[in-house]
Amino acid sequence: MPPAALPSFALLRVATSIAMLLVQQARLLPVAVARTKLTAGDTPTVPDYITSRSGSFAFGFRAHDSDPTKFLLATWFRFGSVPPQAQSVVWFAKESAMGTTPNATARSVLSIPADGQLTLTDGSIELWRAPTPSMKRGSVLVLTDFGNVQLLGDGDNVLWESFGFPTDTLLPGQSLEGFLFSKRAYTGFTTGRFSLAAHSDGNVVLCIDLFTGDILQNAYWATATNGPYGNTTITFDEYGHLSYTLYDGSINNLISPLATGRNYFRFARMDPDGIVRAYTHPKHGGGGGQNTTWTVSGTLPSAGGCKLKTTRMQGMCGPGSYCVETKERLNCLCPSGYTYIDAEHIESGCTPGFEAQRCGEENIGMIRSPQPHLIAVQKLIDSNEYNEQEFTNEVQSIGQIHHLNLVRMISYCKQGKHRMLVFEFMPGGSLRGFLFKPERRQPWRWRAEAALAIARGLEYLHNGCIAPIIHRDIKPDNILFDYCGIPNITDFGISKLLGSQHQLLLLFCFRNS
Template identity: 25%
Template sequence: MASAISYILFLSIFSSAFALGAAQPRQSNISLDTSLRPTANPTSWQSPNGRFAFGFYPEGTGFSIGIWLVASPENSTVIWTADRDDPPVTKDAVLKLTNEGLKLLLQHSEGRLISNLSTGNDASMLDSGNFVIYDSNFNVIWETFDNPTDTIMAGQELHSGSKLVSSASETNHSSGKFQLSMQTDGNLVLYPVASPDRPEDSYYSSGTYGDGYLSLYLDDKGWLYLHQGNVASNLTSGYRNGTALVYRATLGVDGIFRLYSHDFELNTEQELKKFPEVTDPCAVKGACGMNSYCTSANGQVVCSCLPGFDYLDANRTSNGCRRNFTASGCYSNDDNTTYMSTLDNVAWMDGSYADSLSVTSDEACSDACLSDCKCDAALFKDNTCSKQVFPLRYGIRDDSTTTFIKLANISAGGWSVINSRPESPSVAPVIIIRRKFSVKISIVSAAIIACIISSLAALIFFFYRYRAGRYGRLWRNKEPALVDEIAPRPFSYHELREATDGFKEKLGKGAFGTVFKGTLPRGQRVIAVKRLEKVVDEGEREFRTEMRTIGRTHHKNLVRLLGFCDEGTNRLLVYEYMSNGSLADLIFKADGQPGWDERVKIALDIARGIHYLHEDCETRIIHCDIKPQNILMDDNWTAKISDFGLAKLLMPSQTRTFTGIRGTRGYLAPEWHKNAPITVKADVYSFGIVLLELVCCRKNMELEAEEDAIILLDCVHNCFMDGELEKLVPDEVDMTELNRLVKLGLCCTHSEPGSRPSMKNVVMMLEGNADISVPPPPGFSS
């Protein structure tokens, strides 16, 4: 748990932060229509103190646009890059400040906007390293501090849900391999960019999960800390403060997050702290790519391929490796076409697709993988064998682990080599090849009989396949209507990739996956496909069972689950397409919010859907993630609950369950944070928060609001107790109805699950068929 600092210390930290903000020059030093060119003066706009510059800097064979810290003409440090993944521009480019924002004009092109604004006026390169654009009233309407790349400077915050991404190299500032995420759960975590951001993928964490921290902050004394309100958790202690000192924190190309100080009087740079504190660069997960393992030589990373693998790019060996042969069909040793290669003293992240086996020897582990059609590799450690499928990840030296890799025996009729690439570096651990060939003695008469039987079997097979094909075509002609009435059907990954045109049109992105629009080829039915990215890795049988159970739900206020895919590591859910977006789109936008009657109807729709999940399903379901983003609107503006990716099923005899935290911060019931059993009342709490958001047309947490109105639940209760409910709503409403819905929302968010009403009673209260008791004070604000 994070340590809370005293209120006095908190005031001292923030007084320096506010003093820094107050010291920023308010005057503009860059006028509208001013422009820069890469090779003609001026090539940059400098801050008043001359320590920072914004403009063109050389990169590759061209120029990029960014901000750098100017220590001397020969030594500059880039702290921010615009459109970092676009190619460098030529010397003919022009950067111009227009009323639309910063516009990059390119030869033979219409150009592009660096900062897309509706209106803009003057700009400044501030002494803090922040480049800002003002409107006509001198209010900042865009700033680089709100759009960090790989660095934060003193006075800058990395907000909840934001991240830093390392650069590709010291001379290439495009996006690299590592990211520092300020997660919405309050944890600051380092991950490889290519990972699904699961706990096992992280290689550093602040350990503040669930502590409610909203941002990472660096002040002008070198304090780097997480904070929310008046509570903070220090990551570093303070350092010297002086007019010649500047602090920055950068996520390096090696995945290490470092705090630096720059002394402009001595023209020196000093590394003060790094996260994680490691001496072996291989401790950073993702230092080497898929199917390669990391060793270090003189502090440098050396990436080596698995046996039977070649580098994806021989010039960038850290990018990973691929097989140098093509495997097809059943990948086993039935016909002597495969054998096992042994890689000693290398361990990997265990991604076993089956329960680990207890074996007496490494040879038994090798044999178990060799005879398993699905197995690509096996890890043997402490008489335990775990079967793996490719790719293998995060390989490092470990004297207690042996890796077995299944390879093709080309000379025995195996698959052919597809390319030839340089060998792995010689510093790799020793590779020992063990080939297992069994001698098969065949009798001529038996071979002839087998040939005859095979011929007859082939004739029967093709005849059956022809008949089955006819029936299959008749079945497909009945889709999707008939299939919809049965259960969600399994899709292949290829089918869903084709249906979404390569996952081209993104509908939205949540904490656990991205949703894409697609069309089924038969019947041209429009679908929504959710590709899960951060779900708990359930077993194949459990995943299919839960999907089929959820698929049997039928209610007008639930989005239909049409199908699923659990092919390899791919987990996707196929839903009916909802044309009018989400409730969040409807109530959180500045204009066009629904009227009071519509909001009451939507609340009743949501309540009826949850009530069905809790009490009318064959298997009771706790949704676990009720929030406006998961309430979708159909063609008739009927609200439907979606996203069962986190749902927890209860057996008929169960009323509660224990499970890891699922859901979204702000909507989580208190019991999630107490390691207490979870019941359907967790959904009731989430519904209460959504109801209050729906009533007030605002989010449950708004940091820009006044201090006593940041947390919606507390604000609503205060207004209720003070008799000032009219302050909550954006329009004129029936005050009696408003009072009823506010009381219901406060009852649903009671800190004790047993004191919350059931969803059946909630529906009755919304329908006016039951009275609502006076709510107690909120005991918890999530």
């Protein structure tokens, strides 16, 4: 062998020895390999997940932001921060469309047991099960490059898929034939107040608090495409168009995207503020993989979110609050002197932070809010018979009552034997004026709707309050109308304060700030 060949031969032997040593070491170490499917017998636990073949999506366990010891079973965009931001979660397991979200723990297991059903368990407790056809057994769980989780049976038949059970989000290529429910908060995963629906009569509607009434009364936006044929389907396509297809095949846009093309990750979401938004994120560039910023490319409705109301005149924010529209979302704010009923869910409304005021001239009507407004002040007959604690308890209880058809008490004052109650002003006058003045008489349809509204207010007093309230004095003078012509019941819950005395029905009605 030529002398020059010896160094090369020695080098080869050294390289071979090193390679063998590395192989032996590798056998002793766990190898992190991204799994792309789950098969029968596999038992992934927290925080395991599988990925789509492209790596764009992940499905598995995601920790809650508020409590890292609890986990969602979810699908999310797999880029940016770890764990993924709440906004990147595009599907999560729920007991039903309007049901609760099961919380997994460190001991929870996702599996396809012998019965072939995809099941999430926590010890002996079954938290969730994918609804599949009876007598059908799944064997493989995959995550497609479209973000669709699929349970496959014999012959790769799809037995269940997450696209068929959307939560608050649609991905490109996904269709909606039922409801898309908002979350209660942007970083939470409980069911919220708003929904997008393709109704059975063909109408596409945005609804508020659907679980408390029917769609016609709860819709705050609609396409007015209802008819005898129905069969309307909502679709979100790969270019970012949110559209609906009618029974005759005609396609109509709901959202047209600002950014076009296929080089974007996209989703459409029924957001917690009641607005449907289409979001985009560049697949390449735009800050690289660590950039988790999503851009709004279109909204439904396109503008005027704070002005939306149902046929019952229910707005986007709860009672006692007002709506402010910003670039990214609607915000519900409290007037000065008010506090949120639920600080974590500000759309629930606001309640007065009751503080008794002196009844002197300088304090009458000092109810602060962002805009000047009229108020009504009711003066009770001067008396020393009031029990101090009883009076305070009664007025604070009345102040917590909020309903569309009940006049709201916004403050009160007391000084010595003097007592005053402050209410929102009803500019439409009383029912007496509509019934007994010929020039103001309304048609029977209006009267029927007014009667139903009054009945709803009474029903709430009887069944909706913590302590049932019996009015005892329903009459035309105690039915007042607001700026929108909605009837409101007044003088409820104050009989204990009046005793055998009488009160002045209306003392002040003036503008202040």
